[in-house]
Amino acid sequence: MKVELRHTADSGLPPDDDHPYRSGVWQPQQREFDAWDMDVVGTIPDDLSGVYLRNTENPLFEPIKRYHPFDGDAMMHAISFANGEARYANRFVRTDAFLAEQEAKQSLWAGITEHPSNAIADHGWGARTMMKDNASTDVIVHGGVALASFYQCGELYKLDPRTLDNLGKSEWNGRFPAEGVSAHPKIDEHTGELLFFNYSQDAPYMHYGVVSPEGELSTYIDVPVPGPRLPHDMAFTENWSILNDLPLFWDPESLANGFYSNRFHRDMPSRFALIPRHGSTDDIRWFEADPTFVLHWTNAYEDGDEVVLDGFFQHNPTGRGAKQVLPAEWKGFETLDLNVIECRAHRWRFNLVTGETTEEQMSDRVAEFPMINGRHAGRRHRYSYNAIATEGLFAFHGLVKHDLDTGNEEVVHFDDGVYLSETVMAPRDGSTTEDDGYLVTFSSDINNDWSECVILDAARPSDEPVARIRLPERISSGTHATWAPLADL
Numbered sequence: 001m002k003v004e005l006r007h008t009a010d011s012g013l014p015p016d017d018d019h020p021y022r023s024g025v026w027q028p029q030q031r032e033f034d035a036w037d038m039d040v041v042g043t044i045p046d047d048l049s050g051v052y053l054r055n056t057e058n059p060l061f062e063p064i065k066r067y068h069p070f071d072g073d074a075m076m077h078a079i080s081f082a083n084g085e086a087r088y089a090n091r092f093v094r095t096d097a098f099l100a101e102q103e104a105k106q107s108l109w110a111g112i113t114e115h116p117s118n119a120i121a122d123h124g125w126g127a128r129t130m131m132k133d134n135a136s137t138d139v140i141v142h143g144g145v146a147l148a149s150f151y152q153c154g155e156l157y158k159l160d161p162r163t164l165d166n167l168g169k170s171e172w173n174g175r176f177p178a179e180g181v182s183a184h185p186k187i188d189e190h191t192g193e194l195l196f197f198n199y200s201q202d203a204p205y206m207h208y209g210v211v212s213p214e215g216e217l218s219t220y221i222d223v224p225v226p227g228p229r230l231p232h233d234m235a236f237t238e239n240w241s242i243l244n245d246l247p248l249f250w251d252p253e254s255l256a257n258g259f260y261s262n263r264f265h266r267d268m269p270s271r272f273a274l275i276p277r278h279g280s281t282d283d284i285r286w287f288e289a290d291p292t293f294v295l296h297w298t299n300a301y302e303d304g305d306e307v308v309l310d311g312f313f314q315h316n317p318t319g320r321g322a323k324q325v326l327p328a329e330w331k332g333f334e335t336l337d338l339n340v341i342e343c344r345a346h347r348w349r350f351n352l353v354t355g356e357t358t359e360e361q362m363s364d365r366v367a368e369f370p371m372i373n374g375r376h377a378g379r380r381h382r383y384s385y386n387a388i389a390t391e392g393l394f395a396f397h398g399l400v401k402h403d404l405d406t407g408n409e410e411v412v413h414f415d416d417g418v419y420l421s422e423t424v425m426a427p428r429d430g431s432t433t434e435d436d437g438y439l440v441t442f443s444s445d446i447n448n449d450w451s452e453c454v455i456l457d458a459a460r461p462s463d464e465p466v467a468r469i470r471l472p473e474r475i476s477s478g479t480h481a482t483w484a485p486l487a488d489l
Contacts, residue, residue: 001037072476080161091164135148188377241274312345
């Protein structure tokens with residue numbers, strides 16, 4: 001392996017840290033590397049062409065009060081493939097907040113579970129709100145540029161998708177929304193458009209927009225909802241974009257006192273806004289369904305008079321009756337356990353003629369963080385590749401290939417102490433079927449203190465890995481990842 005150490009960030013965390021989200025699989029990193037000619041078990045496929053990007057949360061300083069895993073600074077990881085070779089890089093995203101705290105050598109913002117008045121940073125300094133915009137939630141590639149985003153709305157930080165050189169912030173020719181952009185903007189690989197939403201505490205509370213492949217904001221409209229909401233993800237079809245108003249959102253009384261405390265309203269329906277891709281506010285069609293909260297949608301597509309939406313229905317969004325697995329001092333992290341909130345694959349059908357909604361559970365298995373072949377985004381899909389969560393901790397120890405036509409589930413278990421990242425589906429060059437390609441993920445082995453890039457056959461993921469590529473350092477856990485084919489770079 002050839003490795004070049006590029007930078008080491010300043011850090012003030014204790015070396016013997018035992019916080020469950022700053023140790024073990026969540027052990028943070030401070031170093032940035034470039035690596036090539038890496039050690040490989042198996043063979044890197046020569047028909048695998050593109051880049052796998054993974055966003056992770058890496059804290060660097062002691063928190064002002066309590067630490068939550070989503071408070072960490074964004075560290076991006078990229079492994080690019082071409083002609084049977086791989087090259088790796090990792091970099092901190094140079095957000096305004098990261099640069100400010102590196103200069104101050106301390107945390108300046110309160111964590112997401114604390115009152116913003118605990119922040120040392122002035123309002124608006126390095127963030128659009130008193131909440132720290134760390135851009136550590138999601139990553140996509142649009143117009144050949146990687147975009148890192150924050151789930152409570154902020155800037156879109158730009159990086160070169162292969163070298164991870166920082167390229168500043170998205171501006172959209174001066175039309176970037178004052179409200180920011182939430183994590184989980186979507187890319188339609190067939191049109192090159194970026195679809196996004198945002199939300200805020202102030203009316204009209206939610207917006208929807210479309211950005212052209214050239215970076216022009218072509219659509220930006222209000223999505224009227226009754227008050228502040230917490231949408232986390234969106235979906236789209238060829239003609240419709242789907243936003244949601246789900247009955248888990250900030251408690252109004254707590255919000256009035258400056259506390260961002262969530263409440264689930266079991267007597268309220270879930271509501272879905274179907275918006276023509278370039279439509280207006282007046283064109284929105286609303287549908288109702290059973291109350292739940294959904295972190296992530298799998299995909300959506302059109303089927304005759306119906307729009308079909310797949311995602312993961314939470315059967316226990318507040319974690320009621322959860323067993324306390326972590327030590328008592330970390331009470332409140334139970335709902336990070338996907339097993340506790342009981343996420344299961346679910347399908348909604350919205351009939352555009354009758355206005356009715358039908359829905360059904362698609363699996364008994366608890367899973368989440370679904371990925372599909374990106375060429376099928378917004379089009380009919382058959383397969384999803386979902387993460388299986390570790391009990392008691394927000395981390396993944398396996399994955400399942402779910403055939404939504406037959407119901408068959410092929411499960412891949414990793415060894416105890418080995419965790420994986422959100423796993424992408426990378427179509428092989430010239431692929432002709434939906435699962436003709438590879439699954440790509442990063443693993444973190446805390447037993448051997450190393451990480452690998454693991455490549456599996458997407459058609460037969462439980463077979464032995466096609467290749468395992470050793471990385472320079474064990475990487476921290478995190479949230480989201482993406483695959484960008486070579487043609488999009």
